[in-house]
Amino acid sequence: MTLPWRRAPRAALSSPLTLVVAAVTALLTCFLAAAAVLHSSAAAGATVRYQTDKVCPDAYGPVFTKPRVERSQVPVLVGAVERHAAEHGFGTPVVSLFTGVNRDTEFNGTTYRTRLAYRDGGLDHLRLLEGSRASGLWMGRDLARSEHIGLGTRGQRGALPPVTGIYADLYNPAPRYWCSVQDLAVQNRLVDTLTGSVIFATDRAAFDAATTETTVLERLSITFEAPPPATLAQAEDRVERSEALITAVRDDLTRRGLGDVLPGGVPFERSAEIAQQAEGNVAFSILPLAVLSVLVGCAGVGTVGLQWYQRRHAQVRLLCARGSGPVALGALAVAELGLPLLGGGLAGMLLARVLLPWYGPPGPLDADRPWLAAAAGLGVLALSVLLLAGVVAVRVHREFQLSRAAQRRRGLRLLALLPWELATAGFAVLGWNRLSAYGGTSGAADPLPQVDPIALTYPVSVVLTVGLLAARVAWLALRASHRVRLWSRPPLQLAIRRLAGARAPVTGVLVIGVLAVGTLAVGTSIAAGQQQALRDKSGMFVGADTRVDTEPTVGRGEVPLPEPIRHRSTVVGQLTGTGSVVLVVDPATFQDAAWTGHLPAEQTRALLDRLGGGAAGTVPALRIGHTPGQSTELPGLPDARAVADLEMFPLIGSQPGYVVSRASLSAEQLDSIPRWTVLSSAPLSTVTQAFAQAGLAHPNAVSRATALDALPFYLVGWTFSFVTVLGAVLGVVAVLALLVAVEVRRRQNALAGVLALRMGLRPRALLGSHLVEVGALAAFAVLTGVVSGITVAGVSVRRFDPARWLPPGSGLPNLAPFVGSVLVVGVLVVALAGWIAMRSVRLARTAELLRA
Template identity: 40%
Template sequence: MQIPWRAAPRAALSSPLTLLVSVVTALLLSFVVAAAVMHSAASGSAAIDYQQDRLCREALHPSLEATGIPHQYVPGIMREIEKAVPDHPPLIGAYVREQRVDFGGLPTDAKFGYRPGATDHLKVLEGGSKDGLWVPQSIAATTDLQLGRRGMGGRLPPVTAVYADLLDPLPEWWCPERHFVVPNVLDRDELATAVVWMPSAESFAALPPEIAGVTDLTVRFPAGVPGTIDEAAALLEEGTARIAPIKEGFNRTISPLGLPVENARQTVANVRSAVLPLTLISLLIGLAGVATVTVQWAQRRQPELRLLWVRGAGPFALGGRGVLELGLPLVVGGVLGLGTARLLLPWYAPSVLLPPGTVTSAALAVVVVVAASLLVAFATGALRTHRMFQVAGRGNRLRKVLTALPWELATAALAVWAWTRVQHSGLATTTKVGGLPR
């Protein structure tokens, strides 16, 4: 016979309470699944951000350092580096070792350096012109320094500024250069002096031989701060490939993102492992709620369903009728659940930054959940009508057995499984007094 399919969705409006319960059930079910996907992905971004707070954000890109380079070779090395990486201009810092220097008055200990843009990140105390030497206050106080005076018998540029010494905590721009710009008063092998900044690379190359000596070189590549695991991994991979052609001759390669990326990926795996059992429990409870709503629908529609049954409609047709009436509310609830999970992300996730494709993955998970809900609604509707009209009065023994089974034990077993996974995932804290979290 022909079932009035077109009228089924409209007929659902006659039971607004059932529609409301269907929407809310699907909303909660979809929210839990979508939130689990987003929370797991966001945990990686939170781990990256947490570990970046302990690194120099200006040197997250892999970088190079070399020590003890003869000063006369430095200009050529700098030119070769700039030619080798034209796609990402490097920020090169050069520092000579401390020597006895005459600034036109009493001799004092000082070391000279050059780094493009250095004078833009210093606090000026006297003067300020950028075409001469910038002397730290700690050195200026040890000699009768005068602005405009040329040291080393006129072979140095004139002193044009006195700046405040760089001290901890350093600004971000100076963080990767800390070893070279902050005097190490605890190291007996080095003189505790700050840097006298040269106005240009040419003036640094023209330093008098008696104060040039050997040079320490740093090659940094300023880059944007990554927010997700994918961005951090991409920066690490691209940076490693970028410095590969120029790393020969450098005795130190710095890749600060290597361990954070590995740790962040492990964090995502741990969180997903811990959340998965809880999500499965919520999914089963939600699908049980969908089945309950379908049973209530069958009870409310019993006279109409009986009429259709008498006219020749079978259990599958009546189950399909239930999907037509409850399907739209379930789909609407799924969409609302996905939107709610995305909207409330700042409230439940450790980070608001999601890797590309996370929302798509969450949407696919919601589609699977909605499809499962529709399947449960169809099966429940078919079984319920089958029991009401086709096998009424039979199957009492099976019904009694199913009723007597302690189904709560299944949920309890899943809860124990979830707790065990949390305990062994490294996310749980120890209960021992004085112990530290794993």
């Protein structure tokens, strides 16, 4: 006789629905286990990428900087670094040399303030206007053209190498290549009398020839050109090699008797620490949710084991009577369902890796993280297999060896009566109390928000509590539904009776559905809300896409704005003195250039139009951040007459202040304004280049992209993107549970439907009855989940704001697309469930149903 264990895989094909449910359950469980590992590692990679975009390229490796270095020591110091660089995996060092400002550099009989500079490969990052790369000096365009210094000129009465090129002067903000030495390589036009013009030597020999009379250089800088690290492991490896190189160079110089004369540092070490902390923060934050999701998946596997036990009850009883023990029968369940579990688990791990760009942070993974994710998935898969065998073995032991089936059912009923929602509500209250400090930061040295996983689980705890309450209400309503008499509407009455006959599956699907929709709403709302908050806060802080200070002549209108940005910019004056910030704007150009995302365009235009005119001795003004003691006196200007009140305004924020029109001020009053700022919708590089070409000063240039540290906002968004993934997985579970519940009752529904049709019920009415049954359950779950999720997100989104001090506060984004998508999916699922139910009725044979 063939043993049932040997033919178990083929016997499992007799119930394809159980195979599908087992495979999908394992798929989702292993997907979540692997996704948690990959998600946190991707967060580290995304943080490394963000930090590499912020820091100078020279800071990716070790940096040696020696101020006030003796010129005779330069070859010794550079040689020490060159000797040890290759040993630690670094290439040829990039040497930068700068002299101090020479006040008496002579060209054509006139002395100028100049600084001599040299940098390996620096000519490739300068724009040559005239001349060639022949050995000599490159002079900046400003000095050469204003003083008519031509090519071939030798300074210091012929002692300097000839001028072989004219380059375009570097201005702030400097190109990233020069950022580590921009204080010496960039000409500062505002204090030009102190910095002088920067003259670059084309090669080392020209620099040495030009500095023969110089004994002490202003600075020696030795860096390395290297690609930015892509992952946290690469960043940590580079930091370790950099520290080892610095130690080797210091020991070498000490043996030569020079001591620690060449200080070295690893600027990227802090970036690596931040990336490591970001990975830990995300992992620590999503850990409770990941564990919860895996436990839910394991519970699903246990349910699959119970379904298998019920379906194979007769065979299990026969095998028990023949002497098979609980362990052997548990192995029989594994023999039947092991392949679906294995296939689903492997597919889940593969999907977690393939879909990571769609659900995870935009960062590369460390090389070992996919293997770690696979290990986590395999561990969960092994736990699922053991759980399947254990559930079956325990049921066999209790029923056939202890005869405790009745007590077990009473115990289950007792568990159902326990008020579990009180426990989840208490956990939600604890999370709310801890949430007040979640979005705070430890200080400027620690830009990442503090982590509290209990605070993070607050939204999910609230949604789960609402789901349990909804299930409790549905359970009680279905128990009392036998009192409903709606036989005048047979489809509705039949739908109610079918729901009442399956209270346990209905409440289970309801809880999962509410949790899925609510979690999706929470994750989507808070993640999108942080992105919106970053855009709004940076726009309010900068005032436009780009902001630069400018000269008073530009502010007063004596010098026009440069042509490339004239039609995309506006000039704003600022003054203080009475505790209120006063902005002087041009209503004709302000709205087109400034950031006004917090106000509709029509409202902004109407408010600016109200700034015209004014009574004698006053000036019309928009009052910002009104306080009871806010003075209407404006320094050097007429008193303010408020025509409208606003909570916040670009540049002012929510501080007390006024906005007035420059058309309401006289020329003398405009002269008294100490600071003028240009707001532009053009990119920062376009604005600074236009000002530089026009010969206008443009200090304090800032853009929305770099004004705020976006990493804390990204970190909160990455954390809640995993909550969105969890909600999506639970949504799939809820849909499958609903369809499986309909399919499991296929024979019962078919018999009841056939009899109802024979009694005169129309097929359309029967279809409507099934749609009412499934639609009521789906609508209740969707409505409860959407309302609870959006409500808890709206309450908690401000507490997850990492920059609460900066207006505007975080708020909910436009959720109409999300709600519409959920409704569409719900309608499709209801239609599919109704089609499955009606299909069983159409294909049923009445005689076989009655015989069964």
